Amino acid sequence: MIRHAMRTLCAATFVAVPLALTVTPAQALTSCTVNGRPVSGSTVNGTAGSDYISCGALAQGDSVNGSGGSDYIVINGIVAGTVDGGAGNDFIMANAGTTVSGRILGGPDGDSILVGPNAGTVDGGAGTDFCRVASGNPPVNC
Known part of the structure; x- marks a missing residue:
């Protein structure tokens, strides 16, 4: 009886272990500093006033x-998500x-x-904007 129970337990383990290994990893969180304070998450928000926001890579989504406010936003890694300056005279740069x-x-x-290679969308929005794209898709509303 004990021997039969052990075989059943071992067989169940061989079936369950591969299922556990196929779990999809969670999305990486964007890491930034907002006005000198570390902030991470899938959404990073500035304040109603002028902000200095510096981030590493921005994952898709x-x-x-x-x-x-007039914000200064710098992205130091790949930009696969969305950067939105919002209202105000903003400076947005994706490093060369x-x-x-x-x-x-x-x-x-x-x-x-200011951006380097652009395979996505750069949109200045309403107002008189200055946009510089090094290569790829041209900016709009600039």
């Missing part, structure tokens, strides 16, 4: 929102060598957007 495959949105007012 993640977003960085400047909100109101960083590929944009997501979206960079200036929002209303006069914004400055």
Whole structure:
């Protein structure tokens, strides 16, 4: 009886272990500093005032929102998610060598957007904007 129970337990283990190994990993969180404070998550928000936001890579599905005020937003890694400056005269930069495959949105007012290779969307939004794209898709509303 004990021997039969052990064989059943071993057989169940061989079936359950491969199932446990096929679990999809969770999405990586975007890591930033907002006004000098570390913030991480799939959505990183600035304040209603002017902010300094600096982030590493921005994963697909993640977003960085400047909100109101004249924000300074720098992305130091691949931009696969969305950067939205929001209202205000924002400065948004994806560092040279960083590929944009997501979206960079200036929002209303006069914004400055600087990116390297662009395979995504760079949209200055409403207002008089300055956009510079090193290569790839041209910016719109700039």
